[in-house]
Amino acid sequence: MAGGLTSPPIRRSSPRWSLESDNVDQIDTARRSRQMWIEAAFVGPPLRTGRGGRRRATTAQMLNHGIAHELMDEVERVSKAHYANCREEKFKEFARRTLEAGEKGADVKGIDWESTFFVRHRPVSNLADLPDVDDHYSYCNQRQVMKQFASEIEKLSERVLDLLCENLGLEKGYLKKAFAGSNGPTFGTKVSSYPPCPRPDLVDGLRAHTDAGGIILLFQDDQVSGLQLLKDGEWVDVPPMRHAIVANIGDQLEVITNGRYKSVMHRVLTRPDGNRMSIASFYNPGADAVIFPAPALAAAEAERADAAAAAYPRFVFEDYMNLYVRHKFEAKEPRFEAMKSAAEVVHAAPIATA
Numbered sequence: 001m002a003g004g005l006t007s008p009p010i011r012r013s014s015p016r017w018s019l020e021s022d023n024v025d026q027i028d029t030a031r032r033s034r035q036m037w038i039e040a041a042f043v044g045p046p047l048r049t050g051r052g053g054r055r056r057a058t059t060a061q062m063l064n065h066g067i068a069h070e071l072m073d074e075v076e077r078v079s080k081a082h083y084a085n086c087r088e089e090k091f092k093e094f095a096r097r098t099l100e101a102g103e104k105g106a107d108v109k110g111i112d113w114e115s116t117f118f119v120r121h122r123p124v125s126n127l128a129d130l131p132d133v134d135d136h137y138s139y140c141n142q143r144q145v146m147k148q149f150a151s152e153i154e155k156l157s158e159r160v161l162d163l164l165c166e167n168l169g170l171e172k173g174y175l176k177k178a179f180a181g182s183n184g185p186t187f188g189t190k191v192s193s194y195p196p197c198p199r200p201d202l203v204d205g206l207r208a209h210t211d212a213g214g215i216i217l218l219f220q221d222d223q224v225s226g227l228q229l230l231k232d233g234e235w236v237d238v239p240p241m242r243h244a245i246v247a248n249i250g251d252q253l254e255v256i257t258n259g260r261y262k263s264v265m266h267r268v269l270t271r272p273d274g275n276r277m278s279i280a281s282f283y284n285p286g287a288d289a290v291i292f293p294a295p296a297l298a299a300a301e302a303e304r305a306d307a308a309a310a311a312y313p314r315f316v317f318e319d320y321m322n323l324y325v326r327h328k329f330e331a332k333e334p335r336f337e338a339m340k341s342a343a344e345v346v347h348a349a350p351i352a353t354a
C-alpha cells in the first residue's frame with residue numbers, strides 16, 4: 001500500500017462554496033444566489049459589493065472546497081515532518097548568520113526568513129527528482145501525498161477559474177484556454193516553513209509582493225499566523241482557519257480581466273513563536289501563452305467615459321516572468337508599463353524584408 005492515504009478512504013464533501021473570516025462578512029449561501037456568492041467571495045476584507053461588480057480586491061478564504069480534510073491533514077503532517085527531518089538543521093545555520101549580521105547593523109530586510117522547496121507539476125513534474133523528499137517511510141509517503149494533493153488543487157484551481165468566468169460573463173473555459181499556450185498551464189507548489197524568529201523587527205518571512213501568475217491556492221497553517229494583505233493602504237491579517245484554502249489572484253488574472261480582479265500585495269511576517277507552514281500552489285499560464293485583456297471586458301470598459309480601453313498590455317507570459325524575477329518585491333504597475341513599452345518597441349521595429 002502506498003502510504004496512509006489509501007486507507008481509510010477519503011470522504012469527499014460536496015463543494016459548497018463559502019467564506020468566513022474576521023475581516024470578511026460571512027456569506028449565507030442558502031440566502032444568496034451562487035452568482036452573488038462568487039462575487040462576494042473575491043471581494044476581500046472588508047466586504048464591498050460595489051455597483052456592477054468592478055474593482056475587486058482578491059483574496060478569499062474558501063471553506064467547503066471539496067478537498068478532503070484527511071488529505072489536508074496528511075499533507076500538513078508530511079510537510080512538517082519533512083522540515084524537521086530534512087531542512088531544520090540547515091535553516092538554523094542560515095538563521096544564525098542572518099541574525100548575527102542584522103544585529104551587527106547590516107540591512108537584512110532583503111532576506112526572507114523562510115525555508116522552501118518547489119514542486120513542479122506541469123508541464124513536466126519534477127517530483128520524482130527532488131533529492132530529499134522522503135518516500136521511504138510507509139507512514140510518510142510525501143511524494144504520493146503531494147501528488148494527490150496537487151491533483152485536487154489543480155482541479156480546484158480550474159473550478160475557481162470557471163467561477164470567475166461565470167462571474168465575469170466570459171464563456172466557460174475562457175480563462176483556462178487563455179492560460180494554455182501551446183503546452184498547457186504551468187502549475188507548481190511551493191512548500192514553505194516560516195520558523196520562529198527572535199527578531200521580527202529585523203527581517204520578514206516573505207517581503208511584500210503580488211504574485212505574478214494566475215490563481216494561487218494556499219493551504220496555510222491553522223495555528224500560526226503571519227500572512228497579511230494590503231487593503232486600502234493598511235496591512236490586514238489573513239487569519240489561520242482550519243481546513244480553509246486561501247485563494248489569491250495574480251497579475252495575469254488582473255490583465256486578462258482588465259482590472260476587474262486585482263492582484264493584491266501580501267507579505268508574511270516573522271514571529272518569535274511558532275513555525276508556520278504554508279503550501280502555496282500556483283496555477284499559471286504556460287510559458288508561451290499570450291496574455292491580454294479579454295476583448296469582451298475591454299470593450300465593456302471602453303463604453304465607460306472615464307476609462308481608457310485596453311489599459312493593460314499584451315505580452316508573452318515568459319517575458320513577464322523574466323521581468324518579474326528582477327522586480328518581484330516592487331509595485332506591479334511599472335511592470336505592466338514596461339510590458340506596454342516592450343510591445344511598442346516590437347511594433348515599431350522595422351519589418352525585415354530580406
Ligand SMILES: O=C(O)CCC(=O)C(=O)O
Pocket residue numbers: 190192206211218220227266268278279280
Ligand atoms: O506563505 C504564504 O502565506 C504566502 C506565500 C507567498 O505569498 C508566495 O510564496 O508567493
Ligand SMILES: [Fe+2]
Pocket residue numbers: 209210211266
Ligand atoms: Fe505570494
